[in-house]
Amino acid sequence: MCGCEHHLAKHDKQGKCHETVRTAVVWDADHQPVRYEARQCACQQYVGPEPLARVYAEDLTDLA
Numbered sequence: 001m002c003g004c005e006h007h008l009a010k011h012d013k014q015g016k017c018h019e020t021v022r023t024a025v026v027w028d029a030d031h032q033p034v035r036y037e038a039r040q041c042a043c044q045q046y047v048g049p050e051p052l053a054r055v056y057a058e059d060l061t062d063l064a
Contacts, residue, residue: 004043015045 002008006019019041024033 002043002045004041006041006043008045011045017041017043017045 002011002017004017004019004021006017010019011017017040020038021041022036023039024035025037026033026035028034
């Protein structure tokens, strides 16, 4: 999964996402969205290091 939560298969070789997302386009007086439109996801596929699945940390010792 990419950071945009779309599967990596939805991204091209340059990293552009080809899925659509629901984006708010009109808000009410309380700044709450009242209308949405489907727009193309603007993310670029995350290309950094793969996050560790598991992290090892030693037990804390007596700090007194």
